[in-house]
Amino acid sequence: MNKYKFSDDFVWGVATSAYQIEGAARADGRGESIWDEFCRIPGKVVNGESGDVACDHYHRLEEDLDLMADLGIKAYRFSIAWPRIQPDGKGAFNEKGLAFYERLVDGLLKRGMQPFATLYHWDLPLTLQQTQQGWESRDTAYRFVEYARKIGRVFGDRVASIATHNEPWCTAWLGNATGYFAPGNESLKKAAHVAHHLLLSHGLALQALRADGVTAPLGIVLNQSPAHGATDSPEDQAAASLEYAKFVRWYMDPLFKGRYPNEALQWYGDNGPQDVIRDGDFDIIGTPMDFLGINYYTRIYASASGPKRPPGEFGFTDMDWEVYPQGLTELLTQLNADYDLPPIFITENGCATKDVLENGQVQDDDRIEFYDRHLAALADAVKQGVDVAGYFAWSLMDNFEWASGYDKRFGMVHVDYATQQRTLKDSALWYRDAIARHALRANTMET
Ligand code: IFM
Numbered sequence: 001m002n003k004y005k006f007s008d009d010f011v012w013g014v015a016t017s018a019y020q021i022e023g024a025a026r027a028d029g030r031g032e033s034i035w036d037e038f039c040r041i042p043g044k045v046v047n048g049e050s051g052d053v054a055c056d057h058y059h060r061l062e063e064d065l066d067l068m069a070d071l072g073i074k075a076y077r078f079s080i081a082w083p084r085i086q087p088d089g090k091g092a093f094n095e096k097g098l099a100f101y102e103r104l105v106d107g108l109l110k111r112g113m114q115p116f117a118t119l120y121h122w123d124l125p126l127t128l129q130q131t132q133q134g135w136e137s138r139d140t141a142y143r144f145v146e147y148a149r150k151i152g153r154v155f156g157d158r159v160a161s162i163a164t165h166n167e168p169w170c171t172a173w174l175g176n177a178t179g180y181f182a183p184g185n186e187s188l189k190k191a192a193h194v195a196h197h198l199l200l201s202h203g204l205a206l207q208a209l210r211a212d213g214v215t216a217p218l219g220i221v222l223n224q225s226p227a228h229g230a231t232d233s234p235e236d237q238a239a240a241s242l243e244y245a246k247f248v249r250w251y252m253d254p255l256f257k258g259r260y261p262n263e264a265l266q267w268y269g270d271n272g273p274q275d276v277i278r279d280g281d282f283d284i285i286g287t288p289m290d291f292l293g294i295n296y297y298t299r300i301y302a303s304a305s306g307p308k309r310p311p312g313e314f315g316f317t318d319m320d321w322e323v324y325p326q327g328l329t330e331l332l333t334q335l336n337a338d339y340d341l342p343p344i345f346i347t348e349n350g351c352a353t354k355d356v357l358e359n360g361q362v363q364d365d366d367r368i369e370f371y372d373r374h375l376a377a378l379a380d381a382v383k384q385g386v387d388v389a390g391y392f393a394w395s396l397m398d399n400f401e402w403a404s405g406y407d408k409r410f411g412m413v414h415v416d417y418a419t420q421q422r423t424l425k426d427s428a429l430w431y432r433d434a435i436a437r438h439a440l441r442a443n444t445m446e447t
Contacts, residue, residue: 004379004440011114011390012435013075014068014412015348017121017166020399022081024058028096031087033123034134035402038182055397056420058100063422065107066340067200067413069397070398071428072435075114077347077392078104079121079166082147087321089125090143093150107160116347118221119148119205121166122175122182125252129183135171135194138276141201148205149212156214163293163347166199167223168251171231180403188271196273196281199254203284206256220255221293221347224248226330227300228310235304240326242267248335255289256339291389293347294335296374299327315366318352318408325373332381332388343389349374350394352401352408355425362414362425372429372441375434393431397422 006012039050057064068076082089084097100115109113124134134140148164156162165171172195174181177188185191206218227244230235245264252259259282265272269326298321301310314323328349335341351370355362371393382388398411406417412428415421434440 004376005430006379006438009389010438011075011345012073012431013077013114013116013390014071014073014396014431015077015116015392015394016057016396016399017079017118018081018084018328019054019121019123020395020401021057021397023052023054023056025050025052027058028100029094030081030097031083031086031094031171032126033081033083033087034126034129034182035123037126038184041184044184044407045403046407049400051400053417054400055415055417060420061100061103061107064397065104065111065305067422068113069111071424073113073396074435075116075160075390075392076108076396077116077118077156079118079123080151081123082120082144083123083125085150086147086220087125087127089128089140090146098154101155103191105155109158115155115158116161116163116345117151117159117216118154118163118166119143119151120164122171124182134183135197135201136176136190138197138200141197141204144201145208149208151321152209152214156209156212156216159216161217161219161291161345162209162214163219163221164202166221166347167199167295168195168202169223169247171195171198185371188268192268192271192273193276194252196276199221199251199285200281202255203281203287206287208288209286212405217290219289219291219293219342221295222248222251223295223297223348224252224331225296225298225300225336226327226334227302228302230303230308230310233304236302239302239304240300243300247300252335252339254282254285256286256341258286279285283406289342291343291345292341294331295348295394296328296331296346297349297351298322299324314369317366317370318354319404321351323351323370323373325370325377328374328377329380329384332378332382332386335383336381336386341387343356343387345389346378346391348392348394350410355398355409355414357414357416357423360423362423364412364425364427367412367425367427368430368441371431371434375440379440 086205177191227240249261
């Protein structure tokens with residue numbers, strides 16, 4: 001028996017999102033999103049870049065699907081751009097936008113890959129932001145349900161799963177507390193209100209999709225990390241506990257326990273969600289899910305005396321995030337102990353590295369090492385009883401990394417943005433091999 005052999009039905013996938021790869025920002029009736037607008041604000045995105053063209057995936061769909069099939073990918077996690085489907089976020093649906101995702105879903109199925117759809121990966125139709133302050137408004141949750149139901153009606157019997165939201169923490173916190181992401185608000189209260197409406201929209205959408213007879217498994221995707229104090233001091237330990245409550249429990253507790261964590265509520269004080277919570281909301285939010293998606297990149301390293309650099313035993317990525325594979329095992333076993341969970345998918349995991357394309361090759365050994373160690377950490381969690389059904393590498397290809405523009409490369413496929421040429425990095429070849437063998441590199445295996 002080798003130590004890191006995965007079960008035959010383990011889902012090996014790759015992930016992307018619409019705004020980060022599609023480009024074709026004005027094609028076929030697509031409406032504008034808050035990210036189109038945000039990218040136009042000077043200073044918000046590195047080099048003033050945007051997703052206008054990105055990887056031009058919209059026009060290169062067949063080529064990209066072939067590439068995935070050649071790698072032996074079993075499942076593809078993508079997001080649907082709400083502004084392509086419903087340009088103003090309410091009212092008429094856009095048949096041409098739907099047709100693109102029909103080609104995508106059918107193209108995956110034809111090639112034997114499972115489509116894992118996400119409804120919202122941050123590209124809110126701009127009209128909803130301009131006319132009703134986007135997710136600050138409870139009504140946006142109902143607009144989301146309308147859009148979700150349309151997707152359910154068209155794709156509900158063809159996709160392998162539907163996730164409502166990708167990383168609501170990013171939408172709420174980075175978009176509304178720090179202003180680092182669209183729409184660029186800097187208000188704690190707005191962030192708390194937005195988070196509540198995102199959770200509400202998730203529960204409402206699940207109920208509506210089920211009532212409509214959608215058979216695909218339904219869930220949500222959360223970005224999560226374990227939190228460690230920089231020292232054993234009670235102050236640092238308390239700081240870690242608070243960060244965990246704000247980052248992980250703020251979403252997990254409402255979804256699985258019907259409340260926000262007190263520790264974080266106290267920290268928010270008057271800026272919390274209390275003004276927008278209505279009777280019955282937690283029952284809606286807690287609607288049972290068929291799966292939970294977890295995106296894992298690094299751990300939280302907390303100190304009561306301000307930011308401290310973690311030790312970085314395995315180094316740091318090009319985002320300057322600490323590589324901390326064992327955090328994935330810790331996170332998964334902790335969640336398993338704290339909540340009554342449905343099956344889990346690791347819906348994103350990966351790293352940005354400084355890749356160089358030379359003689360048609362990208363030697364991204366650090367990325368291979370990263371994937372290898374994290375998959376081993378995942379396997380350790382499975383051994384300890386956590387039900388993990390699959391893993392999606394972030395990302396299939398280099399793409400628009402939000403406020404970091406095109407500077408940060410997360411792909412296992414290199415994209416030359418001037419020519420749109422795709423080149424398999426060494427990590428893609430390694431992944432192809434891992435999928436074929438259902439196992440990791442020889443050096444992490446116990447024979
Ligand atoms: O690129 C992002 C993705 O959109 C959401 N999860 C984290 C990735 C890397 O930052």
